[in-house]
Amino acid sequence: MMGFTPVGSTLGGLVLGVAVSLLILFDGRIAGIAGILGRSFGARGPELSWRLYFLGGLVVGGLLWRLVSPGVLGVPSSTGLGTMAVGGFLVGVGTTLGNGCTSGHGLCGISRLSPRSVVATLVFVATGMLTVAVARGRL
Amino acid sequence: MNDGKKNALAAICGLLFAFGLGLGGMTNPLKVQAFLDVLGKWDPSLMFVMGGGIAVGFWAFRAAKRRGHPFLGGSFGWPSSIRIDARLLSGAAIFGVGWGLTGYCPGPALVALGAGRIGAIVAVSSMVLGMLATQAVRRPSSSA
Numbered sequence: 585m586m587g588f589t590p591v592g593s594t595l596g597g598l599v600l601g602v603a604v605s606l607l608i609l610f611d612g613r614i615a616g617i618a619g620i621l622g623r624s625f626g627a628r629g630p631e632l633s634w635r636l637y638f639l640g641g642l643v644v645g646g647l648l649w650r651l652v653s654p655g656v657l658g659v660p661s662s663t664g665l666g667t668m669a670v671g672g673f674l675v676g677v678g679t680t681l682g683n684g685c686t687s688g689h690g691l692c693g694i695s696r697l698s699p700r701s702v703v704a705t706l707v708f709v710a711t712g713m714l715t716v717a718v719a720r721g722r723l
Numbered sequence: 724m725n726d727g728k729k730n731a732l733a734a735i736c737g738l739l740f741a742f743g744l745g746l747g748g749m750t751n752p753l754k755v756q757a758f759l760d761v762l763g764k765w766d767p768s769l770m771f772v773m774g775g776g777i778a779v780g781f782w783a784f785r786a787a788k789r790r791g792h793p794f795l796g797g798s799f800g801w802p803s804s805i806r807i808d809a810r811l812l813s814g815a816a817i818f819g820v821g822w823g824l825t826g827y828c829p830g831p832a833l834v835a836l837g838a839g840r841i842g843a844i845v846a847v848s849s850m851v852l853g854m855l856a857t858q859a860v861r862r863p864s865s866s867a
Binding site for chain 2: 598607633637670675680689696703715
């Protein structure tokens, strides 16, 4: 899975597009993962249950990948658990403040031509690139 | 009354999403970081994930905007905020730093958690803490 994978990545993107399309056309929901997770806290009834089913599908999908093709998950990352904890916290704070992540802004927002999402995507890709450049001593 | 169908739809979409993320390479944090590593050995593959997703999503959102209601009833939950403000920019900037550090954005982190990856379990736990902390200090008036 390392190296340039234009075909696999395009196919993966098409599948994501189908998932996003089904959710908006059938239930009027935006498939933004940070929002689906973040707004499940304090939600009740049907507003909670669809979120749990979606998140459950994601998690079960991960288990299936592990059983069928664990290479898809990459080699166990050399990133330390401290970095994972700090980085994960920043992902939680940032997606809540900015109302979206790679799927909500990047996939759904750009698909519906939202200027807000285009800007957000450019910003998080830029700071992500800057972070990797600094962490890997490229600057 | 369509709650059962809506839950089944959500589960199918979650599963499909996990399938697409894995197929596209998003669940491999090193591949994600290789996409972000523009000054190193850059792997542009993830632009193709985005391109494929938008190529399908564009038509679906276009169709959705022209419909009164989703197929299973209810209404479309269009985001209400349209302002490009400091909050959006700072949030996106902070998210990008966390994404670069971990190689996980929220979806792939949950998929990797399901696969039992320790790093993802730690990342998701603090991600939830970060969400709850931000929600707690959020001004009640700013219902973005």
